[in-house]
Amino acid sequence: MTHSHANVLVALTGQPNCGKSSIFNLLTGSRQHVANFPGVTVEKKQGVYRDGDRKIEVVDLPGTYSLTSYTQEERVARDFLLLEKPEVVACIVDASNLERHLYLAFQLREMRVPMVLCLNMIDVAERRGIAIDIAALSRELGMPVVATNARSGRGGKELREVIGTALGKHQHDPGVWRIDYGELLEPVLEVLTGKMAAHPRLVEDFPPRWLAVKLLENDGEARRIVLHHTHDGSGEDILDCADEQRQTLLDEHKSPPEKVIATSRYRAAARIATACVKRPAQAGRTLTDRIDAVVLHRFWAPVILAAVLFTFYQIAIGETPYIGGTWWADTLYPLLFHPIKLAAANLFTSPDPLRTGLLQSLVVDGLVGGIVSILYYVPLFFVIFTLLAILEDTGYMARVAFILDRALRWFGLHGQSTLPLILGGVVVGGCCVPGVLATRAMKDEKARLVTILIMPLMNCLAKLPFYALLVGLMIGEGNVGGFALNLGFTQVGLTYRGLALLGVSTFSFIIALLVAKVFSATLVKGENVPFVMELPTYHLPTVRGVLRRSSEQVWLFLKKIITVVAVVQIGVWFFVTFPGVSPAREAHYDRLLAEAKTELAAARDDETAPELYEKKIGELRREHNRERIVTSYAGQLGQALEPVSKLAGFEWRMNIAIIASFAAKESLVGTLGTIYSVEEEDDALAASIARAEHGWTVWHKLAMLVFIALFPPCLATIIVIGTETRSWRWALFATFYPIVLGFLFAVTIFQLGPVLFG
Amino acid sequence: MNEHAISLLALRSGDKGVVIALQGGHSFQERATSMGLFVGCEVVVLGGGNGSRMLLAVGDTRIALGHGMADKVLVAVDPV
């Protein structure tokens, strides 16, 4: 058998938010990120499905409105079409918005790639009473047309069939189909294509009429193509001719070719739409318009937005049973993740009751412990990503960008910064990694860089346990006004601690905004791009879609983070383990251990002796552990820094914890636990800190809280910042400015607080 | 000609106009055009206006436009 059925390539194209990724999922059964937010897919994604004995490779190209070379996505999509030469291009269009979506279809048609048209969102069109004559449309465009509903799966089979048939044909279309560019442009196009015809190398690979149109649009990429595929300066000749013609059109007819071209395309789209689409007599305001009248209302918009964000916040990190993210994390941890740690610990048996072996401590404390401490957050993440998916899928997220654009712009940000910042944790409990990644959808390079740079100031999930610990030390339990709403299975109330947490995140957000303002005014160069954005129609999110999205996000996060965390944890483990307790002190511990053993042996008859022994050993072990950390490299550094950190009220204990958490903030509370010699439990830690540090005033705690709120990013974040900005200088900058900033704030609070407020 | 070329910013909620020019930079023109806000199309102002961001309806598409951008869209309105 020969491999006569090699892989064939099918590309999916379409304007942003037309449902490409949904179609991709429908075809390949994979789980692409789908969202009701234009521009979600910015890289091309690949998948495979089988059609009989053929293996069909599908590429989900980024959504583009057009195919110029002005934006990155459009370049990605165009290069792919030109260079990879897919056998078939499926152009996905929004059936409820056909006229506009044809704009892109026309350009693909001009590139003469073998095409099929996929009329997606046919359900939306039908709901609006829009009827499309598919046969007529197919005739007009000269390509097969299939109606689909990517959500329900309707039309999926037909789409596969049509793609299969188109693949069988293996022929480029003859090029009779064309857009009429009018009496001004057509003669010019004629001249240009005539000139190109003399260059077989050029016209074999690129449709001449398409090139001619692109040259008139003054498209850089098209010019390069002409130069590369001709020789003896005849390329320049063609370009000169195009330039000349452009100039004539501009000077004599006062009509920029771009405008004529665009208008002609729209006229063609309008003509086809009139011929093939029947819509009900202008229904007046659609449901979306009526919702927007309230949601974007001058007065109601901020009220609704605040309510939505507040609810988001209360649910995301709330402890409300069955709803709150923290509740899920706390409930699932002992069931799912803690056993992993126990199992790892059980792999080792240590003859020494005081010390854990090096390998054991590396595996159990360093590696598994680190990963398990991240796993704790997975349920929380899931809740957060689910909420975000709901917000995006309904279409509200795009409105948030719209509502906030003006305010954010003043700070050098952009309406589109909203989603990345929320992911990063404006409302407590995000993660900078997805936050930074989400800035890819931003068109405004300057605002994008500023958004990335302030990301470390957001309230990532890992800061939460520490906030909770300190807030717990400062503020008592209880609900505001003692109020709790009883929902039967669960109680919802506004706790004082919750309110304090909200205060912390508000504070860090305000600082982040001010920092953004300063950065965009000084450090970050470039022009801000104006705000233009399409607001999608409101959709009811589907349970399946939302869950699929959130689980995919969580999975992406885990993949990105686990490896980095593992490496970092080993590094941290090294610094808090070595050089180890001195031999003299070890001998001291051995002596104490031996004493305890002899005591146990002597008191054999005493019933309480074994219990007493266990307690003693426990204390010894904790004491030994504490000494190990205190004398470690991290410990030494922490103590060396005390003279400086004292200015902010931080003692060496705190310094050590901060240093150890540099790499991953997850370990902050854990390290504190070890230093204060307690096992695990948060409450016990709070109590033990309260006992050990009865000298702490509210200013100590506040200074720490503020410092951590502005704390530098973890290593994973630094890495993504580096890759996304393509500059390690920015990554380093984003690492160090928060330390300086945080420290200055902490010192100010610690020094001025007592003076000002007694 | 009894049409007036005015900036989109001057329109109020509910007003209609026909786009006669996009004065922004090239990339803005391209973006606006491909979103459906092109020379020759009819726009209806749904919200905003009075100097703030605007919400427009162009056919079935809803477009949000920043203040600076709205200023660069010239529309013709029928004289009243």
Ligand SMILES: Nc1nc2c(ncn2[C@@H]2O[C@H](COP(=O)(O)OP(=O)(O)OP(=O)(O)O)[C@@H](O)[C@H]2O)c(=O)[nH]1
């Ligand atoms: N009602 C309905 N909704 C759909 C259909 N196809 C997709 N959607 C929804 O439309 C929204 C956008 O879908 P995506 O698949 O993310 O669109 P995309 O073209 O990949 O978007 P970008 O990657 O952002 O360019 C999501 O909320 C989908 O659930 C459909 O046929 N009918």
Ligand SMILES: [Mg+2]
């Ligand atoms: Mg997509």
